[in-house]
Amino acid sequence: MAVFTEVGFDAAAALIARLGLGRLTELQPIAAGIENTNYFVVSERDGQRLDHVLTVFERLSAEQLPFYLELMRHLARRGLPVPEPKADPEGRILLSLAGKPAAVVDRLRGKSVMAPQPLHCAQLGTLLARMHGAVQDFPLQQPNLRGLAWWEATVPLVRPHLAPEQLALIDAELRFQQALAASADYAALPRGAVHADLFRDNAMFDDGPAGPQTRLSGCFDFYFAGCDSLGFDLAVCLNDWCIDTATGRLDPARSEALLAAYEAVRPLGAEERALLPALLRSAAMRFWISRLWDYHLPREAHMLTPHDPRHFERVLRERIASPWPVAVAA
Template sequence: MAVFTSVSLDDVQPWIAQFPLGQALALKGIASGIENSNFFLTTERGEYVLTIFENLNFEQLPFYLRLMEHLAARGVLVPAPVPNDQGELCVPLQGKPAAIVSKLEGSSQLDPQPVHCAAVGAMLAKMHLAGTDFPLYQPNLRGLAWWHWATPIVLPHLGKAEHDLLCSEMHFQEAFHGSALYKRLQQGPVHADLFRNNVMFDGEQLTGFFDFYFAGCDTWLFDVAVTVNDWCVDLDTGVLDVARVRAFLDAYHAVRPFTPDEQEAWQPMLRAAALRFWLSRLYDLHKPREAEMLTPHDPAHFERILRERIATPAPALHA
């Protein structure tokens, strides 16, 4: 959500005529995030978010946008894409794919308590179930294949301790992903990036999940692990907060019960989720792209989390 592609209100005015939103009244760049160019868009019909996609192409984008449309229609709290007068959800702007989605109310809860974690857990389970009949398929583009691609790129930039950790964990995850246990895990569309800043709350009331542009088809347990590794940790140490973990997992389990296979896979999946974000942050740090508003995230945060998940067993999926 950095700004890689500059767009002015004058650029947007003729383009927005194809949408049922009236005239554009204001446009403001959003500084957080590192993947796409995002803007708050005010129109005669209300508040929206305009996204210009910097990496995803016209062939990939229907998966994300139709998934959001599918989930919204089933009562999952997500932004609804706005179709143009031809029914298209993604149209060119400045020569790149662009889309408009509804703007969620509220703000991100950056100091979550157990009540917030429980709300996220319940809605994530509802989202997983709602996606079971989604007809499109796309793999998680930041899954194991991407880890194989990115690892040799970042390894030369690491010190010995980090180098050894990355190589060791990649070997561990290759074995885990190739196991019979892994292949038995339930799968479907996942958000894959459900961090605190991708969820909105109004007080203790969850108002929606957003930023689905890392979504793909993967194990549901991976989505759970990614979310727990952000919502339920002490940010300084990476140590899990048991009260928040328990609130999240119990609320999820009440909607979509965990399986025995998922319980067995829980510890290695938490490590997989930590590895995925440590590796992507290493890549973004050492292979940066230019943007008007871009602050790469610190890789050391997820290195700490990965080391902690290796050293300390997490609370069980179901008490």
């Protein structure tokens, strides 16, 4: 993602060698994103090219990170297409580089599809449901660190940057979300460790039977994961994979494809169906606040490009004005 910590070639080479991944041949900074420092690393071992991603963590602490890394390892070992962290000779997957926590994980094949079609959304729905099934025996617990408590702490920081109509929206929606979180129906929702950030740029597609970039090869970037309602995770995906970006409206064909594929693996309960419109608002609110924060209170970094927060403001207004128009299969 954005480069906050510049990693020298020799330091990266020493880490790659220590992990048994051979001789480092390429170290390429990744410009996309705004949270951690990421590099593509290419190494050579026994005449074979190996591709991995090196992450230096900028905000997450060494105490928080085992949750994310162990979740990735748990899912990978359940056969899901998720990058597995690499262990050092002592078995550690939480490493250190440039005085900061770090990890090296497999690099997935393919490319992100930024204009997904129903066939892409259906595969994403299947994978998401499989992940939600696989985490039911994941033993670690950690709250969603970008959940309601973070919204309550962050909204006062961004309020000085908002126009009057934006202030009215963010204050009213925060009250709505506080009431939702305090309700018995919300407390009854199925929960587990969720990705919480599975946008289209966090999934890869390579060539499949239906043509180029039509087979989902995996998903990555679990560093916003946490324990939350499974429905919230589904709402995050619907709000990114299935919308018209100009208006924020849900596209019926893509929404139906994603949801039908999800429910073929894990049918939604009645309480999840009833609260899905509210969870779609929750997902829009979460990313509007975080983008306001990143945009108005940015950190210094090489190649840092904050996302435009107006996108999720539009999505949130649309979810409030038109509560989920797509029928959910019974």
